[in-house]
Amino acid sequence: MTLIPIQFKEVLEAFIFSQENPVSEKLMIELLVKNSVSSTNMTILSNELQLMLEQIQQEYATKGIRLYNIAGGWQFRTAEELAPYLVKIINKPKRLSRAAMETLAIIAYHQPCTRAEIENIRGVSLGQNVLDSLLESVLIKPCGTKAVPGRPILWGTTQEFLSYLGLNTLQDLPKKEDLFTDIPYQTS
Numbered sequence: 001m002t003l004i005p006i007q008f009k010e011v012l013e014a015f016i017f018s019q020e021n022p023v024s025e026k027l028m029i030e031l032l033v034k035n036s037v038s039s040t041n042m043t044i045l046s047n048e049l050q051l052m053l054e055q056i057q058q059e060y061a062t063k064g065i066r067l068y069n070i071a072g073g074w075q076f077r078t079a080e081e082l083a084p085y086l087v088k089i090i091n092k093p094k095r096l097s098r099a100a101m102e103t104l105a106i107i108a109y110h111q112p113c114t115r116a117e118i119e120n121i122r123g124v125s126l127g128q129n130v131l132d133s134l135l136e137s138v139l140i141k142p143c144g145t146k147a148v149p150g151r152p153i154l155w156g157t158t159q160e161f162l163s164y165l166g167l168n169t170l171q172d173l174p175k176k177e178d179l180f181t182d183i184p185y186q187t188s
Contacts, residue, residue, distance in 0.1 A: 004037055004048045022073030071162035099130045112143040112154035
């Protein structure tokens with residue numbers, strides 16, 4: 001016996017498609033329970049939801065849009081191989097400056113970290129406009145304050161950061177060691 005009626009597969013597809021951000025399995029379960037799906041055994045309900053999501057993912061595997069598990073949730077996105085065809089008609093998101101990309105990388109790999117720690121790692125001072133652009137893009141957020149004199153703000157990445165990079169968790173970031181393995185060493 002299944003807890004999720006087959007017609008709810010389409011409801012889940014519509015729900016995921018209608019959301020701007022990745023939809024967590026918790027939200028999907030809340031949707032199912034609000035629509036009279038039995039919640040007596042949450043483990044079985046969660047397992048059935050996982051199977052249904054995998055079915056949807058397989059059904060869309062050869063279509064123009066695909067279901068991806070990213071940023072702690074599920075989201076429909078354009079198939080990667082079709083993206084080059086759409087680049088000419090879709091407005092590209094605002095590009096980040098080199099300083100913003102460096103700062104974002106430092107925050108991603110060292111979070112939570114303070115502005116002074118970022119400046120120390122980068123070796124140059126950090127302009128307020130860099131932090132402002134990352135905040136405006138919702139790629140970073142304040143994560144509290146450090147327990148030192150002056151109580152500086154600690155910075156960390158957001159779910160939008162994971163979504164922007166197409167990652168599910170921070171553990172999916174390339175390892176720092178792997179970033180330099182392909183660079184040949186040359187002596188002068």
